[in-house]
Amino acid sequence: MAGISDKPFRALCRAWGAGLTTTEMLSANLQVQLAGSRQAARSMQRGVHADEAEPRSVQIAGGDPQTLAAAARLNVEHGAQIIDINMGCPVKKVMKQAAGSALLRDEALVARILDAVVAAVDVPVTLKIRTGWDRDSRNGVRIARLAQAAGIQALAVHGRTRCDLFNGEAEYDTIRAIRDAVDLPLFANGDIDSAAKAAHVLAMTGADAVMIGRAARGRPWIFREIQHFLDSGKLLPPPRADLVHHTLREHVTALHDFYGSHAGLGIARKHCAWFLEPLGVTREFRAAFNSATDLDAQLARIDDFFACPPAGACQEAA
Numbered sequence: 132m133a134g135i136s137d138k139p140f141r142a143l144c145r146a147w148g149a150g151l152t153t154t155e156m157l158s159a160n161l162q163v164q165l166a167g168s169r170q171a172a173r174s175m176q177r178g179v180h181a182d183e184a185e186p187r188s189v190q191i192a193g194g195d196p197q198t199l200a201a202a203a204r205l206n207v208e209h210g211a212q213i214i215d216i217n218m219g220c221p222v223k224k225v226m227k228q229a230a231g232s233a234l235l236r237d238e239a240l241v242a243r244i245l246d247a248v249v250a251a252v253d254v255p256v257t258l259k260i261r262t263g264w265d266r267d268s269r270n271g272v273r274i275a276r277l278a279q280a281a282g283i284q285a286l287a288v289h290g291r292t293r294c295d296l297f298n299g300e301a302e303y304d305t306i307r308a309i310r311d312a313v314d315l316p317l318f319a320n321g322d323i324d325s326a327a328k329a330a331h332v333l334a335m336t337g338a339d340a341v342m343i344g345r346a347a348r349g350r351p352w353i354f355r356e357i358q359h360f361l362d363s364g365k366l367l368p369p370p371r372a373d374l375v376h377h378t379l380r381e382h383v384t385a386l387h388d389f390y391g392s393h394a395g396l397g398i399a400r401k402h403c404a405w406f407l408e409p410l411g412v413t414r415e416f417r418a419a420f421n422s423a424t425d426l427d428a429q430l431a432r433i434d435d436f437f438a439c440p441p442a443g444a445c446q447e448a449a
């Protein structure tokens with residue numbers, strides 16, 4: 132979710148019922164190198180801010196125990212209340228730094244990293260992993276046991292190996308095996324795109340919660356839908372068109388407020404596309420929205436879309 136789960140997006144998800152949000156993955160090495168510089172201040176924009184809802188969780192990534200420990204301390208000084216270590220990212224540029232899911236190939240290094248970060252801060256430290264490097268070397272259970280021994284406070288598991296990337300279907304049997312092996316609070320992640328799927332995954336894995344990533348893009352109400360289904364066994368109807376309209380307008384405005392007009396324009400384009408894709412947005416609308424040169428123009432394009440949306444795009448709530 133790098134480039135997506137910024138402060139405006141985290142606030143949006145919280146408003147729609149997410150119990151906990153975590154920052155975009157931050158490079159521990161870069162943060163430590165830039166500590167005290169003007170660049171560091173810009174880097175921290177992607178992280179924690181004093182007016183965010185608590186608890187405030189910051190995700191860091193890297194391959195050196197002491198650098199990760201230093202980054203953890205730096206983020207706690209800036210207001211982090213939870214430090215989350217990423218050992219699940221499969222992206223090549225992260226892998227080249229021997230970080231993210233690359234660490235799953237070196238269990239001894241994993242143990243040193245966990246010990247160093249837990250010892251460095253007095254806030255909870257959590258961990259995200261995949262089920263292993265590839266299907267022939269799934270070691271999620273062993274990594275989970277290392278995490279519990281090191282004092283990690285919660286564990287999130289994406290139900291794929293690193294080599295799977297985001298292809299195929301998520302596997303949940305390894306998450307179930309991890310649940311049986313450790314007593315840590317466990318978050319199941321991977322392919323959870325509906326309330327019914329969330330309930331199925333919870334029942335199948337025995338996890339304590341689910342973690343939602345890609346399915347929340349343009350659909351922040353998924354958190355409310357899941358909680359309602361878990362509480363009542365009933366599915367909520369799709370959001371009304373006027374509610375989608377208002378939510379998108381507010382989010383685009385928040386992006387401009389946070390990033391400024393120049394960066395806000397570009398970032399708002401991808402979020403608008405995610406919101407409107409399920410509604411049958413046309414190529415002509417995309418071109419018109421992408422040609423907008425300021426916030427008012429973007430909002431006007433959104434208003435035009437909802438004044439005459441494709442037939443049946445948004446159902447009325449019962």
